[in-house]
């Protein structure tokens with residue numbers, strides 16, 4: 001017996017003398033709990049699954065209560081298929097299944113194909129979706145379990161088995177599988193009513209904040225502020241890479257690039273140095289709000305976390321957001337930096353985020369930031385600035401870049 005099990009995926013498996021087919025069984029998490037709108041959620045997930053698998057050899061997506069089936073036409077593409085599916089919000093887990101006739105002998109043959117190596121311990125999990133099948137779920141588990149035990153000598157372990165043999169009887173046949181791969185959970189992107197603007201800095205936090213909203217079904221418009229051409233384009237370039245990564249979840253995403261350098265220069269001459277960063281942030285929210293209105297977004301999202309840096313104390317967060325009427329969502333508010341880093345690593349954005357850059361907040365950075373402020377105080381501090389003019393100046397220079405994924409011609 002070897003230490004690791006080899007899962008075999010032969011291109012044309014033969015069961016009961018007939019060619020068997022490969023399908024993916026995709027299971028949904030929270031959608032299963034939806035009542036009236038469940039169909040709509042499922043349709044959305046189905047179209048997201050189809051979109052995600054564009055260009056890969058799959059066909060026929062069928063929806064059933066709490067799962068969907070996707071036919072795999074060429075199983076050699078499974079590594080790429082599974083890598084992509086693992087990123088679809090709404091999917092809790094999925095399996096590559098061999099679909100065989102609904103017949104106990106065929107199910108045994110399927111096991112032999114799927115698990116050519118003997119595991120140390122195993123269990124059988126059966127589900128009879130098609131009630132015409134003569135055996136009930138526990139009976140299928142008993143009969144197939146006994147057969148595997150007699151044939152291989154492996155031990156049955158119901159709580160901690162090395163291998164679980166899944167059998168799902170549907171009207172198309174028996175879906176059999178030995179592997180279960182985790183999806184992200186959450187809700188299908190596009191199921192939240194409305195959209196948000198995410199302020200994307202190129203740092204570690206904001207891509208994670210964007211992902212949190214995407215995972216709850218919300219679509220995003222990404223907005224990056226740059227001091228280019230007064231500094232180099234490094235943060236802009238990082239945001240492009242990050243946007244390309246986030247496009248995996250939304251398929252089509254806009255990155256709005258807003259030149260902030262001149263606005264910053266105006267702020268620097270008009271306000272005391274310790275308020276500078278707070279003023280930059282108020283301007284970012286004001287400009288973000290205009291973009292939100294234009295693109296019908298209901299809220300603005302930032303990667304701020306309480307107390308992470310001096311500009312993110314509670315009083316500062318409150319007085320920064322008092323500049324606008326649109327709600328500001330901060331999905332990372334209660335997370336420690338190391339928790340955000342862990343999530344950025346899982347997401348794959350971390351390596352890009354830590355590349356050195358010249359962000360607009362580093363440009364004309366004050367030596368010290370006011371760690372406490374009030375809305376009235378900040379309104380007074382900026383009273384010499386023509387805010388409308390500054391907003392208009394920045395909006396005048398906005399450019400929009402469109403990103404698509406998968407990038408299939």
Ligand code: ATP
Pocket residue numbers: 198199200201202203204205206207223224225226284301302303304309359360361
């Ligand atoms: P991150 O928070 O993404 O790691 P950071 O630490 O450089 O980047 P902070 O100073 O923590 O940024 O800024 C707090 C939040 O303000 C960011 O999470 C982001 O939402 C927003 N923000 C800051 N700088 C920019 C920028 N140049 N463009 C767009 N949004 C920005």
Ligand code: MG
Pocket residue numbers: 203205303304305308
């Ligand atoms: Mg931060």
